[in-house]
Amino acid sequence: MSLRMSSLDPNEPRAAKDCRTCNRRRIRCDRSLPTCKKCALKDLSCPGYGLRIQFGQGVASRGKLMGKALPIIEPAPQATLDETLSLRSLTPAEYINPNEEVESRETSLDTGTDPITVPDSLRNAFRSSYDERAFHNPFALNLDLSSYILPPYLQGRPVRELLHYHDHRVATLMPWVDSPNNPWRKLMLPLALQSPSQSLLLALLALSAEHYSSRPDVTWPEHDGFVSSNYRDRSLQILAQDLRTELGEDASPTRQAQASGILATILVLCNLEMIRCNTATWRVHWKAARTITRRWTAPHLPPTVLDETCRFLLKEAFIYDVFGSSTTFGDNDQIPSSVLTETDANVFTDWLQLVQDVTRAERARNDNPSASQTVPLDLQNMHSLQQRFEYARDRSRLFSQSFNFGMSDASHDFMVLIDIFHYAGLIYSFHALLDSQDPAVQAAIETNVGAVIDTIGQIQNTALYEHDLVWPLFMVGAQSRHNKSIQTFAETKLLEVMNSTGFSNCYPALDFLQRFWETDPSVIADWMQLARQESQQGQHFLVI
Secondary structure, three states: OOOOOOOEOOOOEEOOOOOHHHHHHOOOOOOEOOOOHHHHHOOOOOOOOOOOEEEEEOOOOOHHHOOEEEEEEOOOOHHHHHHOOOOOOOOOOOOOOHHHHHHHOOOOOOOOOOOOOOOHHHOOOOOOOOOOOOOOOOOOOOOOHHHOOOOHHHOOHHHHHHHHHHHHOHHHHOOOOOOOOOHHHHOHHHHHHHOOOOHHHHHHHHHHHHHHHOOOOOOOOOOHHHOHHHHHHHHHHHHHHHHHHHHHOOOOOOHHHHHHHHHHHHHHHHHHHHHHOOHHHHHHHHHHHHHHHHHHHOOOOOOOOOOHHHHHHHHHHHHHHHHHHHOOOOOOOOOOHHHOOHHHOOOOHHHHHHHHHHHHHHHHHHHOOOOOOOOOHHHOOHHHHHHHHHHHHHHHHHHHOOOOOOOOOHHHHHHHHHHHHHHHHHHHHHHHHOOOOOHHHHHHHHHHHHHHHHHHOOOOOHHHHHHHOHHHHHHHHOOOOOOHHHHHHHHHHHHHHHHHHOOOOHHHHHHHHHHHHOOOOOOOOOHHHHHHHHHHOOOOOOOO
16 A cells, blocks of 8 residues: 655645644635644644544455555645654554654643542443353453443343453463452453444454354354454454544543543453464554554653553563564564563563663664664673573562462462573573573573473463463474473473463464474574574564
């Protein structure tokens, strides 16, 4: 899709369309750049000309969106593009337009409202009638849907059942470990039900329907009320409208909830495509989440005060970016670790920031090997890396002491999980930043591979933590080219995780590992070299 540029008069450039204020006033706009002169004469704030939303090709399979895919916001006219101070341009398939950042500078997301909470009167008010015993979770909210204003098409039995399934099953797979304070249940569900837009709610319904349909024992009827693509297509349509409003209007009492709902919708759609194993579409949503995160945290813009929901969503976007960035190449646009401040510090926060720093350093060094100081001093040797990872592990252990697990013996396994990621982080960092041909480095990597395998065996309740093991298992598999038994271990465990969680995103990663295990070491030095080569051919995989 080509960019729409304004028609440039030799004497004065003009925008390609009327400004939104003139549209609302139903008068002819003079389309002056950078803003409309008619607005200036009336002392009105001209919003500019930047937003156009279209749909790319190929995702929707039925209905009004047949043949269409993701909402795309086209860039502003050339004169407006030249004036922006914002982020790099995204490809047309990425539907967040960074050029609108100029407009967002004047808008704060802080409305002084409290974060979304669940009233006690609404907890356990609704119980599903279908197979509650099969999907029972003691931490579920069981919200009373009659307490929320929903359009008629979202008031039927399928919606109740899908929300019940998300509440009891899907939400358990989203955080490190399920608990009474699981924000994917406690924040996301009320946000979806209270939002003026239904985009997030529809995305959650699509996610739940897709996840349930991936189960081998699926029993739900296959009609429109339980078809994931129907909810997804409608969510995308409303998301486009939400983007137009959120990026184009002034601050209002609902602005913060709307901004949160947009990022929340994108994150849910990311997870939906992980179930579908659609890496290409997942990457589009991922880049959109990156862009919104930068809009909220850009250092050259006035600081934005984010409420609890916004902070949670920002941290979720960062988590996805850390894991996604570590195994994807050719796009060095990672969210910097500085987006998380000390107020965001919690279990795994320091570990995530450290891994992101390692990824950014490795990419910078690969892009410019001759440049000096591409790798920070505290990441340049084994000793300093070990010190930083030990500090991150100590901090995670400290924060875990105040974590409300809501169940007995879960804390033991969580401490084991912290150790697993500690060893896996060392494997990744030693390989990424040090000379893997050095016998000492090679021995250290092998030691940590063995530590990951041994520590995984110490988990007592695998059902609680199996979904967390994908990244460590990949790192183990990536270091097992010459060890068949470790290859079998990694492959078996990854298949177990996918069977248990219902997410099939491991298949491209497992296919990659199998291709890597067959390579000639004299031709392909390591897994990163192969991944880089394949990324240039359009082959990508994500490990999350």
